[in-house]
Amino acid sequence: MEMEIKSLEITLRPYRLSDAEDFSKYTGDETVTQFTRWNTFKSKEEVLSYIKDACIPHPYCRSICINDCSIGMVFVKPQDGDDMCRAEIGSALAAEYWGQGIVIRAVKMAITEGFKEFTDLVRMQALVLIENKASQRVLEKLGFHMEGLLREYTIHKGTVKDVFM
Numbered sequence: 270m271e272m273e274i275k276s277l278e279i280t281l282r283p284y285r286l287s288d289a290e291d292f293s294k295y296t297g298d299e300t301v302t303q304f305t306r307w308n309t310f311k312s313k314e315e316v317l318s319y320i321k322d323a324c325i326p327h328p329y330c331r332s333i334c335i336n337d338c339s340i341g342m343v344f345v346k347p348q349d350g351d352d353m354c355r356a357e358i359g360s361a362l363a364a365e366y367w368g369q370g371i372v373i374r375a376v377k378m379a380i381t382e383g384f385k386e387f388t389d390l391v392r393m394q395a396l397v398l399i400e401n402k403a404s405q406r407v408l409e410k411l412g413f414h415m416e417g418l419l420r421e422y423t424i425h426k427g428t429v430k431d432v433f434m
């Protein structure tokens with residue numbers, strides 16, 4: 270199975286409303302959403318509005334695809350004004366595809382495209398909950414450097430949390 274996925278082409282493309290069903294496989298799954306900013310989507314309406322109002326207008330939010338089917342998400346969010354030199358990256362993958370290096374390949378592609386598209390960027394950063402070991406490992410494998418612990422930095426699903434930068 271691992272060999273099969275590795276030889277399959279992963280592509281990134283903008284979201285479409287027709288991704289709703291595939292999208293709900295990861296945004297509606299608590300195994301995935303326990304670490305994401307969005308809550309677990311419970312209905313097709315919630316999924317459609319998120320794609321329409323958040324993914325499509327986003328400066329760079331891409332569907333990670335196999336055979337054009339959405340299996341995950343990666344985003345690069347450049348900051349505004351005097352902070353336009355940096356962008357935040359994030360990703361999520363349907364749980365059935367975890368552990369096969371797919372997100373590493375997708376994030377590498379997004380970083381390359383992000384630097385091309387947003388010419389003021391010199392820095393990519395990621396904020397990760399301290400409990401999210403898989404994501405920390407992914408970032409480490411991508412060559413990101415741990416810069417520190419930000420204490421009581423964000424409210425995650427109603428609870429104030431520390432995050433790693």
Ligand SMILES: CC(C)(COP(=O)(O)OP(=O)(O)OC[C@H]1O[C@@H](n2cnc3c(N)ncnc32)[C@H](O)[C@@H]1OP(=O)(O)O)[C@@H](O)C(=O)NCCC(=O)NCCS
Nearest residue numbers: 301304360361362367368369370371372373402403404406
């Ligand atoms: C984080 C996520 C994107 C990783 O995707 P993935 O394709 O499974 O990642 P990879 O297969 O490339 O690598 C995962 C690495 O983390 C390691 N890992 C996985 N779970 C782990 C855990 N609980 N503790 C420590 N390491 C862990 C794996 O062993 C692997 O490292 P290795 O190659 O050295 O063995 C995916 O797990 C996900 O969608 N999680 C939920 C959403 C999320 O957390 N998004 C990021 C928010 S900042």
